[in-house]
Amino acid sequence: MQLAGHGLGPVLNGYDAPMSRAVTVQALRVAVIGGGINGVMSAWALAKAGHSVELYERGTLMGATSSASTKLLHGGLRYLENMEFRLVQEGLRERAWWIGQAPHLAHPLEIILPVYDWSRRPPWMVRIGLGMYHWLSGDRSLGKHRWHDRDALLRLQPDLAPEGLRGGFTFWDGQMDDRALGLWAAERAREAGVRMHENAPVERIDADGGLWLSGSRTAFDRVVNVAGPWACELLRVSGIACAHTLDLVRGSHLILDRPCPAGVLAEVQGERRIAFVLPWQGRTLVGTTEERQALDHEPRCSDAEREYMLAFHNRIMRTPAGVSDVVSTFAGLRPLLRSAADPSRATREYVIEAQGRVTTVLGGKWTTARALGEQVAARVLKGR
Numbered sequence: 001m002q003l004a005g006h007g008l009g010p011v012l013n014g015y016d017a018p019m020s021r022a023v024t025v026q027a028l029r030v031a032v033i034g035g036g037i038n039g040v041m042s043a044w045a046l047a048k049a050g051h052s053v054e055l056y057e058r059g060t061l062m063g064a065t066s067s068a069s070t071k072l073l074h075g076g077l078r079y080l081e082n083m084e085f086r087l088v089q090e091g092l093r094e095r096a097w098w099i100g101q102a103p104h105l106a107h108p109l110e111i112i113l114p115v116y117d118w119s120r121r122p123p124w125m126v127r128i129g130l131g132m133y134h135w136l137s138g139d140r141s142l143g144k145h146r147w148h149d150r151d152a153l154l155r156l157q158p159d160l161a162p163e164g165l166r167g168g169f170t171f172w173d174g175q176m177d178d179r180a181l182g183l184w185a186a187e188r189a190r191e192a193g194v195r196m197h198e199n200a201p202v203e204r205i206d207a208d209g210g211l212w213l214s215g216s217r218t219a220f221d222r223v224v225n226v227a228g229p230w231a232c233e234l235l236r237v238s239g240i241a242c243a244h245t246l247d248l249v250r251g252s253h254l255i256l257d258r259p260c261p262a263g264v265l266a267e268v269q270g271e272r273r274i275a276f277v278l279p280w281q282g283r284t285l286v287g288t289t290e291e292r293q294a295l296d297h298e299p300r301c302s303d304a305e306r307e308y309m310l311a312f313h314n315r316i317m318r319t320p321a322g323v324s325d326v327v328s329t330f331a332g333l334r335p336l337l338r339s340a341a342d343p344s345r346a347t348r349e350y351v352i353e354a355q356g357r358v359t360t361v362l363g364g365k366w367t368t369a370r371a372l373g374e375q376v377a378a379r380v381l382k383g384r
């Protein structure tokens with residue numbers, strides 16, 4: 001199959017590839033396993049590269065981790081402390097892409113970062129971090145951070161707890177409707193030719209490209225395993241070694257039945273961790289937690305996590321919330337690469353590993369899913 005960059009067909013590996021190079025590509029039959037954001041974006045990139053793509057999702061599209069996020073399109077300010085500059089820069093670039101493509105489902109969000117007497121990070125340290133965050137966003141910046149004194153900050157968010165408040169910063173990130181935006185991306189992937197199969201649990205895969213579904217085997221040129229938290233488990237039941245280990249870390253959120261005039265990112269008192277109080281569809285979203293969990297049961301917000309988040313909320317907001325204010329909770333499992341004893345220090349990077357005709361994706365943020373998809377398409381092509 002001849003793919004050329006002169007409007008004659010899709011360009012190789014991506015969205016921004018130079019349009020002048022003509023490339024000869026043999027279209028492959030590729031199966032993608034996983035209908036979360038990383039699977040959908042991988043399938044889309046592969047279809048744009050000219051391959052014939054079938055996507056298999058055992059439940060419904062965006063039914064797992066990808067609709068249980070904090071709903072931020074971000075570089076991840078706190079990952080700067082872990083020196084994850086590459087990932088932060090990629091996230092900052094990708095957040096702008098999502099907002100540009102789907103402004104009806106993603107928008108810039110100004111977030112307050114208060115500094116209290118008890119905060120572990122002094123204002124000068126936060127200022128350096130925000131300066132770097134802004135610098136790494138380059139020409140994709142959504143706006144510059146600013147320092148506000150205590151009174152100005154309380155005008156922006158009147159419900160911020162005033163005791164011990166020294167002032168604080170505002171900075172910009174993106175907010176999205178993760179499920180709706182993921183389904184929007186799935187629709188674009190469908191338009192590019194991806195055939196989506198929901199309620200299609202893959203039983204196992206073979207390193208030579210076989211995929212087992214309802215007891216029968218279909219042969220593919222390539223199989224891409226993007227099963228999120230279940231990616232290593234799928235390799236295990238298939239008898240294929242996984243070079244990396246996933247650390248599965250549950251994160252829970254609360255939805256409170258009250259409006260939130262401005263989003264807040266704050267330290268959890270007594271910890272280095274940070275958490276959020278954000279506006280969400282006319283209500284307040286509070287999150288999140290980090291609890292290791294096995295795959296053998298559904299991730300759910302525990303009573304202890306609910307108490308922890310209410311305590312966090314009530315420490316930084318003037319009007320306390322109780323259990324009766326919680327209208328719903330949701331939880332998801334972060335598929336983190338095992339890299340640190342403390343989950344909040346664990347890398348948010350992703351890796352792509354190959355075993356025969358099987359390519360497996362481990363880790364990855366929602367925000368960076370398009371970049372990840374492009375990498376997957378390039379790896380599938382390279383592994384020919």
Ligand SMILES: Cc1cc2nc3c(=O)[nH]c(=O)nc-3n(C[C@H](O)[C@H](O)[C@H](O)COP(=O)(O)OP(=O)(O)OC[C@H]3O[C@@H](n4cnc5c(N)ncnc54)[C@H](O)[C@@H]3O)c2cc1C
Binds near residue numbers: 064068073227251366
């Ligand atoms: C609490 C929390 C907060 C987060 N907040 C943010 C945030 O604000 N911003 C951000 O950028 N990122 C955030 N993330 C990270 C982001 O949500 C995840 O990294 C991302 O959604 C993972 O997507 P995925 O496609 O890899 O996995 P998933 O969305 O879990 O998709 C994997 C899919 O594979 C399917 N599957 C599994 N096994 C099989 C099988 N055998 N056959 C067929 N299908 C199968 C599953 O049903 C699932 O739908 C957060 C994560 C968590 C948990």
